[in-house]
Amino acid sequence: HQDRVWCAAWHPTKPILATCSGDKSVRIWQATNAEDPTQWQCTNILEGGHKRTIRSVAWSPDGRQLATGSFDATTGIWERDEEENGDYECVATLEGHENETKSIAWSKSGALLATCSRDKSVWIWEVEEENDFECLSVLQEHTQDVKMVAWHPNEELLASASYDDTIKIWKDDDDDWYCSDTLQGHEGTVWAIDFSATGEELISASADQTLRIWRRFKPNNSMGIVPTRRGEPIWKCVSVVTGQHERCIYSVSWSKCNGLVVSAGADNTIRLFTVGPVSEDATGRLTEEQQKTLNDPGVLLEAQCVTKVKNAHGTSDINSVAWYPNEEHGDWLASGGDDGS
Amino acid sequence: MAFSGALTLSDLNDFISPSQACIKPVEMAKTSETQGAIKVDDTGSYYEVSQDGSETKLETATISLNDCLACRQTNDPTKHRTVVISISPQTRASFAAKYKQTPLQVARKLTWFFKNLGVHSVFDTSFSRDLSLLESGREFVARYKNAVKKGTIKSPTTNESVPTSSEGGDMDVDVQQDVKATKAPRKRIIRRGVAGASDEPAVAVETESAMPMLASACPGWICYAEKTHGYILPYISETKSPQQIMGSMVKNHFGTQLGLNPDQIYHVCVMPCYDKKLEASRSDFYSDLYRTRDVDCVITSTEVEKMFSEQGQTDMIAFGEVNLDPGYNSVIKDPITGADQVLVGASGNASGGFLEYVMQYAAKELFGIDGIDVDKGLGVEVKTVRNADFREVTLQLPGASEPLLKFAAAYGFRNIQNLVRKVKTGKSPYHFVEVMACPSGCINGGGQLNPPGDNHATVPLKDWIGLADQQYRNSVMARKPEENPVLKQLYEEWLGGVDTPKVKQQLRTGYHAVEQNLINPLAVKW
Numbered sequence: 039h040q041d042r043v044w045c046a047a048w049h050p051t052k053p054i055l056a057t058c059s060g061d062k063s064v065r066i067w068q069a070t071n072a073e074d075p076t077q078w079q080c081t082n083i084l085e086g087g088h089k090r091t092i093r094s095v096a097w098s099p100d101g102r103q104l105a106t107g108s109f110d111a112t113t114g115i116w117e118r119d120e121e122e123n124g125d126y127e128c129v130a131t132l133e134g135h136e137n138e139t140k141s142i143a144w145s146k147s148g149a150l151l152a153t154c155s156r157d158k159s160v161w162i163w164e165v166e167e168e169n170d171f172e173c174l175s176v177l178q179e180h181t182q183d184v185k186m187v188a189w190h191p192n193e194e195l196l197a198s199a200s201y202d203d204t205i206k207i208w209k210d211d212d213d214d215w216y217c218s219d220t221l222q223g224h225e226g227t228v229w230a231i232d233f234s235a236t237g238e239e240l241i242s243a244s245a246d247q248t249l250r251i252w253r254r255f256k257p258n259n260s261m262g263i264v265p266t267r268r269g270e271p272i273w274k275c276v277s278v279v280t281g282q283h284e285r286c287i288y289s290v291s292w293s294k295c296n297g298l299v300v301s302a303g304a305d306n307t308i309r310l311f312t313v314g315p316v317s318e319d320a321t322g323r324l325t326e327e328q329q330k331t332l333n334d335p336g337v338l339l340e341a342q343c344v345t346k347v348k349n350a351h352g353t354s355d356i357n358s359v360a361w362y363p364n365e366e367h368g369d370w371l372a373s374g375g376d377d378g379s
Numbered sequence: 380m381a382f383s384g385a386l387t388l389s390d391l392n393d394f395i396s397p398s399q400a401c402i403k404p405v406e407m408a409k410t411s412e413t414q415g416a417i418k419v420d421d422t423g424s425y426y427e428v429s430q431d432g433s434e435t436k437l438e439t440a441t442i443s444l445n446d447c448l449a450c451r452q453t454n455d456p457t458k459h460r461t462v463v464i465s466i467s468p469q470t471r472a473s474f475a476a477k478y479k480q481t482p483l484q485v486a487r488k489l490t491w492f493f494k495n496l497g498v499h500s501v502f503d504t505s506f507s508r509d510l511s512l513l514e515s516g517r518e519f520v521a522r523y524k525n526a527v528k529k530g531t532i533k534s535p536t537t538n539e540s541v542p543t544s545s546e547g548g549d550m551d552v553d554v555q556q557d558v559k560a561t562k563a564p565r566k567r568i569i570r571r572g573v574a575g576a577s578d579e580p581a582v583a584v585e586t587e588s589a590m591p592m593l594a595s596a597c598p599g600w601i602c603y604a605e606k607t608h609g610y611i612l613p614y615i616s617e618t619k620s621p622q623q624i625m626g627s628m629v630k631n632h633f634g635t636q637l638g639l640n641p642d643q644i645y646h647v648c649v650m651p652c653y654d655k656k657l658e659a660s661r662s663d664f665y666s667d668l669y670r671t672r673d674v675d676c677v678i679t680s681t682e683v684e685k686m687f688s689e690q691g692q693t694d695m696i697a698f699g700e701v702n703l704d705p706g707y708n709s710v711i712k713d714p715i716t717g718a719d720q721v722l723v724g725a726s727g728n729a730s731g732g733f734l735e736y737v738m739q740y741a742a743k744e745l746f747g748i749d750g751i752d753v754d755k756g757l758g759v760e761v762k763t764v765r766n767a768d769f770r771e772v773t774l775q776l777p778g779a780s781e782p783l784l785k786f787a788a789a790y791g792f793r794n795i796q797n798l799v800r801k802v803k804t805g806k807s808p809y810h811f812v813e814v815m816a817c818p819s820g821c822i823n824g825g826g827q828l829n830p831p832g833d834n835h836a837t838v839p840l841k842d843w844i845g846l847a848d849q850q851y852r853n854s855v856m857a858r859k860p861e862e863n864p865v866l867k868q869l870y871e872e873w874l875g876g877v878d879t880p881k882v883k884q885q886l887r888t889g890y891h892a893v894e895q896n897l898i899n900p901l902a903v904k905w
Contacts, residue, residue: 133800134796136607172765172797173793173796173797173800174793175793176792176793176796213766213767214766
């Protein structure tokens with residue numbers, strides 16, 4: 039890549055990586071030897087589809103299409119030609135955002151695509167026949183630039199993270215999508231979010247140099263946490279990981295197979311965490327009575343930093359980290375940085 | 380947001396582009412003729428330092444919210460003008476719902492209220508809407524015929540198995556309101572399709588035959604289309620909205636009857652939304668000759684409510700009532716009760732009834748089919764597609780393979796997106812689309828009244844809209860625009876006919892795409 043790498047995304051089933059960059063292109067990489075993660079070759083370059091930086095890239099769950107979100111306010115959908123080494127061509131362009139598209143995400147079924155933008159809105163599209171995408175909803179409840187969108191691993195539930203320091207949870211109620219919950223607590227832009235393998239937890243990375251883990255509490259839960267106004271599950275912060283990163287955290291990924299969390303950002307370091315229940319002697323736990331009044335579950339989980347890689351991309355910021363999606367190479371990790379690698 | 384040390388100035392180019400410049404001209408008197416330097420002090424105030432060293436504090440340019448919404452020129456309040464107020468039926472319905480009155484009572488009370496403030500006449504935009512509907516119908520039929528001539532649409536073959544001429548009253552097709560099907564889990568549909576839409580439509584579009592025709596009464600939609608989708612402007616109907624037709628009538632007809640010039644009348648409209656303020660301030664509706672606008676001021680339902688409290692009269696139920704003014708009101712003597720006045724108006728939903736009227740009018744004019752009533756589902760099939768704010772209305776003869784007319788109503792941003800995309804790629808199957816920016820239409824405009832107390836905690840929004848909608852239809856007798864006796868007069872006396880240049884001048888308008896000037900901030904000379 040000729041410019042910074044903004045995002046790295048693994049193919050859902052094959053050892054193929056897609057990366058996108060400020061050089062307005064997407065590169066597809068394949069390991070020269072399927073078992074060896076150290077040798078990669080660039081097999082395709084997707085160019086000419088966007089007029090500006092491509093900020094985010096995502097594979098559809100069946101691996102047949104690739105979506106690219108660009109600063110030119112459009113989202114491109116690409117498909118590969120039938121033959122083995124065919125070229126990718128842009129089969130659809132989703133327009134509508136007023137300015138830079140920041141992130142895109144496919145739902146688990148692959149029938150929905152979410153996009154978000156600096157114009158503070160989140161759009162939900164439905165995939166139709168013949169590569170037509172129909173806009174299902176335009177959600178404008180964030181008060182600032184929306185940095186990232188992520189779908190629940192199993193349900194049709196969407197989370198979005200914003201410059202307004204909040205995360206919003208979105209659901210569908212037959213006629214339209216609405217904001218089911220707003221997660222507050224971060225003291226700076228929330229740059230990235232990811233769900234745990236079960237989808238009961240959500241982790242978020244922020245400019246306030248912390249990671250926060252949120253857990254979903256269904257109505258009538260054992261801890262007595264009150265549900266949302268509409269009587270729906272509510273998300274509460276159950277852990278704050280501080281003192282680790284020394285600057286903004288730009289990306290976080292929660293492995294769906296080994297449960298490890300990786301995060302990276304402006305301090306040029308990649309950190310790995312294990313997440314587990316709080317150990318017996320953690321201080322700061324509220325008594326049961328206190329919990330009930332504050333409607334706060336207290337600290338339930340803690341993350342232990344198991345290892346870190348300093349200056350993983352030299353002196354450059356790291357923009358994206360991504361775990362391999364399944365057990366085949368569950369310990370493979372991709373990262374993209376400002377150094378263009 | 381902490382920037383890492385590696386950020387360079389050139390990066391700014393890619394992240395942030397400057398927003399559209401505000402078009403409000405800032406009037407600043409130049410304090411000195413000669414060039415002076417500008418200095419900034421500790422408090423952040425700007426001073427102009429003139430040649431002799433003296434400093435004059437510069438006023439900061441201010442733009443108030445009022446400016447943004449109204450963008451109107453300052454009017455000289457000392458000039459005495461005759462005040463005319465035109466109230467929209469949606470506003471009337473909103474008050475009726477909140478204060479539990481009938482729309483007629485509301486109209487009479489508002490008339491009493493405004494007359495007490497010295498207003499000369501109080502009118503009803505349902506009246507001018509009749510003209511707007513009629514003109515829309517005519518425009519559509521003309522366009523359809525042109526499109527057929529041009530070959531851009533195929534006239535459905537008329538030698539299908541057509542029932543005899545008694546089809547008029549017999550076409551009582553059951554109302555088919557498809558409730559949205561129970562949701563099956565969404566499945567991915569993949570088809571190898573053609574590459575996506577190219578950037579610009581290949582063929583230039585001429586308004587006089589452009590299909591589909593898109594309704595023009597909603598300024599929110601118009602402003603959005605002008606700003607973001609300039610290529611769709613030729614499709615939009617050129618007929619003015621009821622508000623603006625009322626403006627033309629009040630200034631150029633009513634005024635003349637009173638012996639007044641347009642600039643001697645101050646015309647206020649009461650509307651359910653704020654975008655109508657933007658519409659009134661358009662330069663298309665400004666007369667250079669008399670230096671006055673067709674509509675001088677627009678206030679919303681909530682702003683009128685505020686006026687009540689400003690006048691110390693908050694209990695609307697206790698207001699007096701007076702008969703509605705003759706002239707531009709839609710009232711007749713009640714044929715049933717014999718009462719002096721009963722409200723009449725075109726049928727159709729609370730966003731003006733454009734789809735309903737144009738369908739009925741076109742069916743008659745183009746195919747000779749009578750008795751269509753979209754509201755009651757007579758003669759047409761009404762379907763809810765996708766979501767409650769997107770409806771399809773189809774006129775199809777039994778046994779025919781193609782519909783004669785296929786219309787749609789698209790309300791709300793997401794449906795506008797889908798519509799615009801389909802029209803852009805030439806895949807829109809409709810002949811006419813009623814477009815409204817607000818979900819649920821005008822009855823749910825941004826300036827409509829809220830329930831008493833703490834907003835929607837006690838009354839859910841859907842229910843509140845339902846109440847207002849009910850009131851909109853309540854005790855208003857249906858009357859077709861062509862049955863309005865004054866309309867015929869207007870066409871003959873004021874406009875000189877049905878197809879004259881004066882009709883074009885008074886009842887039609889045009890649209891202008893906004894140029895997006897994306898200035899490179901680094902190229903600007905500071």
